[in-house]
């Protein structure tokens with residue numbers, strides 16, 4: 001979506017997503033994380049993607065959207081199928097059938113929630129979409145659905161991807177993990193370093209609005225230009241030893257986009273969730289090790305683990 005509509009809709013959400021507003025959710029996110037991690041008591045192994053990351057991020061975004069907790073899993077499954085459309089495990093049907101068979105029931109489920117909000121307005125993000133007014137016009141049902149799916153997908157997928165990538169690289173670099181165990185105040189820096197090295201989304205795309213030259217490359221008006229975040233985040237002109245994971249680096253990066261009006265809305269929420277998840281995992285399971293070969297989602301867009309089997313106590 002382009003301005004002016006984009007900027008006005010985004011402005012409706014921005015107040016709820018500032019670092020200060022998001023900080024108020026810390027106790028609730030800690031409680032969700034605590035509940036999920038307590039469920040691992042007595043276990044020797046688990047899968048960090050499906051048993052830790054997924055239930056935490058789904059409940060966090062679910063509570064922002066005002067969903068019932070029992071709906072977290074079905075929505076997460078739908079979103080995983082949608083974003084993992086090229087992966088035969090996540091989407092055995094293929095893209096065309098997925099669109100034909102899976103989107104209509106999602107739309108219907110979303111419209112039921114929309115009807116509930118219209119009858120009984122609430123304080124959640126879905127109500128923000130439902131009652132948004134841009135120059136006197138409400139959003140269409142299709143726009144509300146698109147906004148709902150965008151928030152659900154952004155909230156579910158990317159944070160889960162970054163948390164699991166962070167845990168994997170920490171297990172592979174026990175010296176770096178030791179630094180975090182000894183000084184947990186390094187966790188936010190470690191999270192930024194993981195965001196840099198393992199951006200959850202490989203690229204977004206822009207359409208050039210005029211002719212220009214970028215780093216010697218001619219770009220013509222109308223050209224489609226992909227922004228490859230994994231490449232810019234390991235730019236050897238910007239980062240010393242870019243392929244080395246260093247929890248003290250606290251780098252700037254482009255995992256949340258390269259700036260501008262489409263820059264990620266959820267940075268403060270993602271950073272807080274990641275801080276809590278990493279802090280709690282490292283504190284409770286300081287000796288965690290890999291318990292098998294991790295697997296990756298087959299995708300050109302979403303860079304994330306499908307499974308990360310671990311031995312919780314080493």
Ligand code: HEM
Nearest residue numbers: 154155158159162200204255256257262263264265266270
């Ligand atoms: C580690 C977690 C996350 C990563 C790596 C991430 C990354 C990104 C990226 C790369 C973009 C596109 C930026 C661009 O086109 O310039 C984006 C946009 C967006 N993100 Fe995130 N995101 C994360 C978490 C979240 C969360 C938790 C939410 C909130 C629920 C969220 C909501 C959004 C929205 C609404 C947009 C579209 C913004 C716009 O077009 O104006 N993201 N994100």
